[in-house]
Amino acid sequence: MQDMGEGSCPFAFNTDPATFKVGDSVSYRVAGSLAGFPFAGVLLEVHEDHVVLTSDPDDKASRMRGTRESRPLVREEDVC
Numbered sequence: 001m002q003d004m005g006e007g008s009c010p011f012a013f014n015t016d017p018a019t020f021k022v023g024d025s026v027s028y029r030v031a032g033s034l035a036g037f038p039f040a041g042v043l044l045e046v047h048e049d050h051v052v053l054t055s056d057p058d059d060k061a062s063r064m065r066g067t068r069e070s071r072p073l074v075r076e077e078d079v080c
Contacts, residue, residue: 011040015070020046028053028066032076041072055080 014024024043029035044063045052051072056062062080066072 013040017068017070020051020068022046026051026053026072028072028074030074030076030079034076034079039074 011025011027013027014020015027020026020043022043022045026041026043028039028041030037030039039055041053041055041064042057043051043053047068049068051066051068052063053066053072053074054062054064059080064074064078064080066074
C-alpha cells in the first residue's frame with residue numbers, strides 16, 4: 001500500500017499485538033484461497049491468545065476470530 005498518491009498509506013494499523021485494544025485498526029490475513037490478499041479490520045475483542053475482529057463495524061453479525069499476532073490470521077471458513 002505504498003506509493004498511493006502522496007506515498008503514504010491511507011490506513012493507520014496497530015501491528016503490535018502487545019498493545020492491541022478494542023477499536024484498533026488492524027491489517028489481517030485469511031488462510032486458504034484468500035491467502036496473499038490484505039484485509040483491513042477493527043478489533044472488537046482482545047484476548048490473551050486471540051482477537052475478535054470485524055471488517056464492517058456497522059454489521060453486528062460480522063465477527064471473526066483471529067490469531068493474536070502483528071497481522072492476525074483468520075480461517076477462511078470464519079470470514080463473514
